[in-house]
Amino acid sequence: MLDLxxxxxxxxxxxxxLKKKNIDKTLLNSLKELSLKLKEEKAxxxxxxxxxxxxxxxxxxxxxxxxxxxxxxxxxxxxxDKITKTLLKTRELEERLFEIALVIPNIPDESVPSxxxxxxxxxxxxxxxxxxxxxxxxxxxxxxxxxQWIDFERGVKLSKSRFSVLKGDGAKLERALxxxxxxFNTQRxxxxxxxxxxxxxxxxxxxxxxxxxxxDLFKIEGESLYLIPTAEVPVTNLYRDEILKEENLPIKLTxxxxxxxxxxxxxxxxxxxxxxxxxxxxxxxxxxxxxADSEEIFNLMVKTASDLLSSLNLHHRxxxxxxxxxxxGAAKTVDIEVWLPGQNRYREISSxxxxxxxxxxxxxxxxxxxxxxxxxxxxxxxxxxxxxxIIAIMENYQQSDGRVLIPKALEAYIR
RNA sequence: CGGGAGAUGGCAGAGCGGUUGAAUGCACUGGUCUUGAAAACCAGCGAGGGUCAUACCUCCGGGAGUUCGAAUCUCCCUCUCCCGGCCA
Numbered sequence: 001m002l003d004l005x006x007x008x009x010x011x012x013x014x015x016x017x018l019k020k021k022n023i024d025k026t027l028l029n030s031l032k033e034l035s036l037k038l039k040e041e042k043a044x045x046x047x048x049x050x051x052x053x054x055x056x057x058x059x060x061x062x063x064x065x066x067x068x069x070x071x072x073x074x075x076x077x078x079x080x081d082k083i084t085k086t087l088l089k090t091r092e093l094e095e096r097l098f099e100i101a102l103v104i105p106n107i108p109d110e111s112v113p114s115x116x117x118x119x120x121x122x123x124x125x126x127x128x129x130x131x132x133x134x135x136x137x138x139x140x141x142x143x144x145x146x147x148q149w150i151d152f153e154r155g156v157k158l159s160k161s162r163f164s165v166l167k168g169d170g171a172k173l174e175r176a177l178x179x180x181x182x183x184f185n186t187q188r189x190x191x192x193x194x195x196x197x198x199x200x201x202x203x204x205x206x207x208x209x210x211x212x213x214x215x216d217l218f219k220i221e222g223e224s225l226y227l228i229p230t231a232e233v234p235v236t237n238l239y240r241d242e243i244l245k246e247e248n249l250p251i252k253l254t255x256x257x258x259x260x261x262x263x264x265x266x267x268x269x270x271x272x273x274x275x276x277x278x279x280x281x282x283x284x285x286x287x288x289x290x291x292a293d294s295e296e297i298f299n300l301m302v303k304t305a306s307d308l309l310s311s312l313n314l315h316h317r318x319x320x321x322x323x324x325x326x327x328x329g330a331a332k333t334v335d336i337e338v339w340l341p342g343q344n345r346y347r348e349i350s351s352x353x354x355x356x357x358x359x360x361x362x363x364x365x366x367x368x369x370x371x372x373x374x375x376x377x378x379x380x381x382x383x384x385x386x387x388x389x390i391i392a393i394m395e396n397y398q399q400s401d402g403r404v405l406i407p408k409a410l411e412a413y414i415r
Numbered sequence: 416c417g418g419g420a421g422a423u424g425g426c427a428g429a430g431c432g433g434u435u436g437a438a439u440g441c442a443c444u445g446g447u448c449u450u451g452a453a454a455a456c457c458a459g460c461g462a463g464g465g466u467c468a469u470a471c472c473u474c475c476g477g478g479a480g481u482u483c484g485a486a487u488c489u490c491c492c493u494c495u496c497c498c499g500g501c502c503a
Contacts, residue, residue, distance in 0.1 A: 046472040056484040076483040
C-alpha cells in the first residue's frame with residue numbers, strides 16, 4: 001500500500017512515478033481527496049468524542065454532590081447522535097479509501113527503466129555460455145518420449161489440463177532438486193522453513209494478491225482460505241502484525257512449497273509441456289530487512305539464485321524489469337532467464353523482487369529503531385522454480401541419442 | 416464432529432459499569448553502587464492516529480447491542496485449551 005501521507009504531500013512526484021505503471025492520475029487524485037476528507041472528518045469526530053468522554057465523567061461527581069443530571073444527560077444524548085452520524089461518515093470514507101488504496105500498485109524504484117512490456121526490459125548480463133550441440137536439440141516434451149519422466153495425459157485425467165505427473169527418475173530428479181536447492185540456500189545463510197500451503201484472506205491481502213488478483217487464486221469452497229500461489233505469501237506473513245528486534249534483522253528464509261495458480265489470464269499460452277502448470281514446486285527466498293539494507297539484500301538474493309543455476313552449469317541471463325512489466329507489489333525486480341536450447345530461447349526461471357515497505361505497510365511488519373517503530377522492507381525471489389529447472393536440465397543436458405544426463409552437482413542427491 | 420473451559424501489554428497474570436490504557440511479577444532500557452559483573456535500589460517501558468510539541472482520539476480476539484459512561488453487561492462469530500469420536 002502507498003503511504004497516504006506521502007501521497008498528499010508529494011502528489012505530483014508520486015503520480016509521475018506511477019505513470020510507469022499506467023495508473024490513472026484521477027484515481028490517485030480521488031485517493032488523495034478521500035484521505036484528506038477523512039482526516040478532516042476524523043478531527044470532527046474526535047472533538048465530539050472528547051466532549052462525550054469528559055462530560056460523562058461528571059456523572060459520578062454530580063451524584064456525589066446531589067446535583068440533578070437530567071440536563072447533562074439530555075445534552076449528552078444529543079451529542080451521541082452527532083457522534084453516531086459522524087462515525088458512519090468516517091467509516092464510509094475509510095471503506096472507499098481502502099477500496100482504492102489496496103489496488104494501487106507499488107511505486108517503481110528510481111533504477112527501474114520505463115517501458116511498456118517485457119520487450120523494454122534490460123538485460124544486465126549473461127552468465128556462462130550456451131551449450132554447443134552437434135545435432136538439433138529437442139524440446140523437453142520431445143525428449144520425454146524417451147525419458148518417460150513426465151506423464152501429461154494422466155495428470156489431465158486426475159485433475160484437468162495444466163496438471164502433470166512425474167515418475168521414475170523424473171520424480172527423483174524433482175526430489176533431488178528440492179533438497180539440493182534448500183541445502184544450497186542454507187549454506188548461504190538462509191534458514192529453512194516449512195509452511196502451510198493454504199492461507200487466509202488476511203495473509204493474501206498483506207502480500208498484495210488480494211483483493212485485486214482473486215481470479216488467479218484457487219479458493220477453498222465455503223472458507224475464506226486459498227491455495228498459495230507462492231511461498232512468498234505464508235513466509236512473509238510469518239511476521240505479520242509483529243514488531244521485530246533490530247538485532248534480528250535481516251531475516252533470511254528459504255522454503256519449498258507447492259504453488260497453485262489458476263493462470264486465468266494466460267489461456268492458450270504455453271499449453272504444451274510443463275512450462276506453465278496450475279501446480280508447481282518452487283524453492284523460495286524471503287528476506288526482511290531494514291530499509292537501508294534492502295538493496296544489498298536484493299543483490300545477495302539475485303546472486304544466490306544465479307549461483308545456484310551456475311552450480312548446475314546452466315547458461316542464464318539477468319534481466320531488469322521495466323515499469324510496465326513490474327508486478328503489482330514490486331518496486332524493483334530482476335528476472336533470471338535460463339537458456340532452453342530446444343526452445344531456442346530464454347525462459348524465466350526466477351524472479352526476485354524488492355517490495356520495499358509496500359507489503360510491510362499492509363502486513364504491519366515493523367522493527368524497533370531505537371525508540372520508534374519503523375516499517376521493514378520485504379523481499380522475495382525464487383531459487384528456483386523446480387519444474388522449469390527440470391526442463392532446463394532436460395534441454396541442456398540432452399545427448400544425441402535422446403538421453404538426458406544428470407548434472408554433476410546432483411549426483412550425490414540421486415540414488 | 417460432540418461435551419466443557421477460556422481469549423487482557425514481549426511473557427505470566429489482576430481487573431466492583433465511572434479519572435483504568437489497564438495492578439503485580441518477569442523480561443527489557445537507562446541510572447546509582449562496583450575495578451568489572453551479579454545482587455540491590457531508583458526511573459522508564461504496549462500499539463495506531465493526531466500535534467512543532469502538548470492536548471486529544473481509537474484499540475483489552477473480531478463484530479453488533481445496552482448505557483450519559485463498557486476490558487467489565489447481552490448477542491453473534493472466530494480462535495485456543497481440555498475430554499470424547501474420527502484420522503495421516
